[in-house]
Amino acid sequence: MTLKGFVRAVDNASLSIRKGEIMGIVGESGSGKSTLALAIMKLLPPTARIVKGSIIFEGRDLVKMSYNQLKDVLWKRIALIPQAALNALNPVLKIVDHFMETAKAHGIHDKEWVIDRASKLLELLRLEPERVLKSYPHELSGGMKQRVLIALAMLLEPDVLILDEPTTALDVLTQRYILDLLKDLHAKTSITMIFITHDIAVIADIADRVTVMYAGKIFEVGDVFTVFKEPKHPYSIALMKSIPSLVGPIEEMKSIPGTLPDLRNPPPGCRFAPRCQYAxxxxxxxxxxxxxxxxxxxxxxxxxxKREEEVK
Ligand SMILES: Nc1ncnc2c1ncn2[C@@H]1O[C@H](COP(=O)(O)OP(=O)(O)OP(=O)(O)O)[C@@H](O)[C@H]1O
Ligand code: SF4
Ligand SMILES: [Mg+2]
Incomplete structure (x- = not known):
């Protein structure tokens, strides 16, 4: 809720994630991607709530779970690297202490286990555990901090990792490196990933399937190959045209005219209608x-x- 009324940041969005896949969630700023991630993790701010719906994980509904039941699922089985988490590392704590604190918060006090697991994860992410564990956050580059955050999220061996814009704050080369690392990590651990970004080109690189979101709604879902080769939703088609190409002429890259609707008072019908040339x-x-x-x-x-009805 805002001072000016209710915002349905995610509205009637139904989505299923397959075990072991990388599901990309894409949409322009304000489309509800982070709200979806925070809702899954029960991290919505006090002014927000889930009015209706369910979040089914292994047959159980997270929305209906008690605090104690959730403790065994959230962070242990499903972990999140929130948007802009790079700034969330505590500047006065060494990296090793971040791992210790995270473990302690979940009832793990075995120091040796934590250091061993953290070292293995950091190695997997091509960081030197010896050096990195002893460092303070300011001694690490943005790319290194992002890898530390990935390792921290994976400390409790989750089955699902939600990454909200994990490469957005990084330069292009570091972004490329992190994407390669994540692909490698996925291949080695077969962890299920939900990868959130506003950058459709990143989705093409990393995801198996993609969900296109707009103004709190899901517009298109499919495997990456199909959605990129034959996008069917006018918004997805426009998103594809907004990808910069290194080979094509710059004029072919098109921005989408107009802006997202005001979610306090969304237009009736299709939320993309005010911007859609086919409306x-x-x-x-x-x-x-x-x-x-x-x-x-x-x-x-x-x-x-309509087309479907004509076929019938
Ligand atoms: N706590 C809040 N109170 C009121 N409105 C909110 C709150 N959080 C998000 N919103 C609104 O919900 C909508 C979705 O926001 P959200 O942050 O989920 O979008 P996003 O797709 O993650 O955008 P970005 O790409 O910028 O991260 C926006 O219109 C935003 O203004
Ligand atoms: S406005 Fe109509 S044609 Fe355009 S995306 Fe929405 S439903 Fe499709
Ligand atoms: Mg966001």
Missing amino acids: MDICHKKEPPLIELKPGHLVACWLHV
């Missing part, structure tokens, strides 16, 4: 359902509902 009457009146165009390829757009 029809129905788009301004009724919200399009998320339909399965082909197995695993879901789209919420009246253009495709």
Whole structure:
């Protein structure tokens, strides 16, 4: 809630993540990506709440779980590296103490186990454990700090890792390096990853499947190959055209005219309608359902509902 009314930051978004995959969630700033991640982790600020819905993990609903039940799932089984976490490391604590504190917060007091696990993780992330554990955050580069954060999130051996814009604050080369490391980590551990970014090019690089979000809604879901080769939602098509190309002429790269709607008072019907060149009457009146165009390829757009009906 805001002083000026309620905002439905994520609205009726239904999404399933497959074990062991990398699911990319993409959408422009303000589309509700972080809110989705924070809702899963029960980290929404006090002014926010989940009004309706469920978060099913291994058959159990996180929304209905008690505090004690959640303690065994959140951070232990599902961990999050929040957006802008680079600045969240405590400047007066050495990295080793960050690992100790995290372990202690979850009832682990075995120092040797923590150092051993932290060292293995740091090695996996191509950092020198000896040096890094003894360092203070300010002694590390942005890329090193990001790797420390990944190791910290993985300390309790989670099965699912949610990464919210993990490469956004980094320069292009470091970003590339972190993406390669994450791919390597995924291959070695087969951890399930939910990778959130506003950068569609990053999704192409790392994800198996992609969910396109806009103004709190899910517009398209599918495997990366299909969605990049044949995007079906006008917003996804526009996102693809916004990718800078090293080989194509710069004029081919297009920004999307207009801005996200005010979520305190979203337009009726399709939320993309005010910006969509294909908008029809129905788009301004009724919200399009998320339909399965082909197995695993879901789209919420009246253009495709119509086509489906014509086929029938
Ligand atoms: N605590 C809050 N109180 C009020 N509105 C909020 C709050 N948190 C988020 N919002 C609103 O919810 C919407 C979604 O925000 P969110 O941070 O989830 O977007 P995002 O997709 O992660 O954006 P970005 O790419 O900038 O990180 C925005 O309109 C934002 O203004
Ligand atoms: S439902 Fe209508 S307005 Fe929305 S994306 Fe499809 S064509 Fe455009
Ligand atoms: Mg965000």
